[in-house]
Amino acid sequence: MLSGLFTNNKTVSSLGCLLQFYIFSFLACTECVLLSVMSYDLYLTTCNPLHYGAAMNLRICAKLASGSWITSYLASTITVNLMPVLTFCGPNEVDHFFCDLTPLLQLSCTDTHLVRLAIFAFTSLGAFPPFLLTVASYAYIIATILRIPSTTGRQKAFSTCSSHLIVVTVFFGTLITVYLTPTVDTWRALNKVLSVFYTILTPMVNALIYSLRNREVMKALGRALNL
Known part of the structure; x- marks a missing residue:
């Protein structure tokens, strides 16, 4: 995708396009599941801190991480295997900056x-349950934070999940908007712009958003900017 954006070569083979879509769907689905796992971890941290050590040990973390990758692999593999049954007669011009499903x-x-119904069913298994789990986790988290009597305690508790909440809002917000809006000409340009957020912007700023809470990183940034 980056090669197509930064060079004059705007062509891609059928196999290359299918491979690009497979990698994209696999990683996007994995991102959905991992974000929901992280929201569950924050739920345990905020709502059940005394039981956190028992509820989230190394073995459970390994199962959740491996389950995220395996679930995404199965969903994306089944989805991509449905594509070769289609016939493409031309003009084979993808109206997007990468090989996405709708174009x-x-x-x-x-x-x-x-094919659309089958793909929707399989992709829903990889996107909607994680999204619902994330929403439910944050509903409990917000309810717990609001019950904290002190203002300082509420601010400290909210700062714990603020970084993850920013990433979740940007990723799921743009992803749902793109795939639930009507596929009409007036929405195509907007969908392309929004696609940049969950394909490029979110992965790029992930490290920045999470690391800015690290004091050592903030000190290093201050030294670099002479602050």
Whole structure:
């Protein structure tokens, strides 16, 4: 994708396009599940701090991490395996800056109704349950924070999950907007812009958002900027 953005070569082979979509769907699905796992971890930290050591040990962390990758692998593999049954007659011009699902389906000259339903079912398994778990976790977290009597305590508790909340809002907000908005010409340009957020911006600023809470990083940043 970056090669296409920064060079004049705007062509990609059918296999390369399918591979790009597979990698994108696999990593995007993994991101969804991992964000929900992190929200569950924050829920335990905020709502059940005394039981955190028993509820989130190294073995459980390993299971949650491996489960995230395995679930995403299965969902994305099944989704991509449905694509070769389609016939593409041309003009094979993807109306996007990478090989995404909707632009590829729009290029097909065969009936994509059943394929769309099947893909929607499998991708929903990898996106909606993590999203609902994230929403439920934050509902409990916010309710717990609001019950803290002191203002300082509430601010400290909210600062613990603020970084993750920013990433979740940007990632899920743009992802849901892109895939739930109508596929009409007036929305295509907006969808391309929003796609930048969850494909490029969120992974790029992840390290920045989380590390800015680290005192050593803040000190190093201050020295670099002569503050």
